[in-house]
Amino acid sequence: DLVAALLDGPTETATAGPLAGRTVLITSGPTREALDPVRYLTNHSSGKMGHALAEAARDAGARVVLVSGPSRLSAPAGVEAVAVESARDMHREVMARVGEMDLFIGAAAVADYRPEQSAGRKIKKSDSDTALRLVPNPDILREVAALGEGRPFTVGFAAETDDLARHARDKLDRKRLDMIAANWVGADRGFHADDNALEVYWPGDGHASLARADKPALARQLIQLIAEHYHARSRGTENP
């Protein structure tokens, strides 16, 4: 808000920040996959990291579009917010906009699967075991990274409960991302916490550790790192 902004002192302006004149699309929050009008599948994402990244990118001078699943957080000031529910909603809203973007940061915890059928009316309980048929959702991150010539600089996230480095590097390679930021989840780490730590990987065995900090501070560090690598790629150099 304005008073807080004034009290915080001047922030970098759109003409001065490391992402000045650039456009950034960020996804945030969980998605909800309906079984029927009452029940849904979701996950513990709070949207705190995605929203903090939107603020940090804005403060770095970028024009920011934030596509967010259901979150208690309101959209940061000065950011174009698009609210969605399901992974398919998020996919549609991202693909409609990502062609004009310089950077894409997929910070949402998109549901990998959705129920094969979503009933229009409430499913009645029966006493027996049952099975819920699930089908894979569109892989937004992979699709954006596969856009080819002129695709945005593409950053993914990985939330892992085990074997973090291996899972994150595997996702980086498999989806052909420019960078991935990985964090531990479970046992009060990650989603609902106000602070976090990140292990960041990029192609060619690149690696940086961002030490435990509150999410806004961590987001500013990550945006700085992303901006350096984005400009290095734009200059055609391998190492910034």
Next chain:
Amino acid sequence: DLVAALLDGPTETATAGPLAGRTVLITSGPTREALDPVRYLTNHSSGKMGHALAEAARDAGARVVLVSGPSRLSAPAGVEAVAVESARDMHREVMARVGEMDLFIGAAAVADYRPEQSAGRKIKKSDSDTALRLVPNPDILREVAALGEGRPFTVGFAAETDDLARHARDKLDRKRLDMIAANWVGADRGFHADDNALEVYWPGDGHASLARADKPALARQLIQLIAEHYHARSRGTENP
């Protein structure tokens, strides 16, 4: 809060209300059924109705225990709050306390099913369709109503998308409840709305319609109706 309470004027006291000296256990909110540390099944319950019933029962003079699944709402003042996550958590906390209760109101939207297995670590995505094996959760309402001699006066809720009267009466009979309050859900009705309407049924073809009102007002009317029928049952008369 205190100021609001003072502005509202005096409420009925514990010695004067229709539930003075009685104990009421109320469940509220959704439950969350974990697939793994990240993903879960849940529903759209906001907890607004359950929390409003807890306030209304407190204002009617009762000692109130509120067992609530995850909700944005904080527990009302003067109410004993027990926070739970899953249906099995709720079942355990209810059954541990319900023996000493005069009334039980099951306003929670308890998940009917949970995943058969909850993985200790995050399940990795595969590209193929999959099936989630589900098993029925304990039926808290049915178990409370089946406690036999000295069981609490037991009130259930039904949230329906179709054929409301038939589904509600069927649930009343099948679970041997003393009363059921039914409402429509879907299309912006019910869960997240601040107002609602209720159709209330009891054995012997009893029926009352509580017209659309904000949830606190509706909760006060329902507690009044519950209190009348509770005292009628205590006196051994069929019709209050």
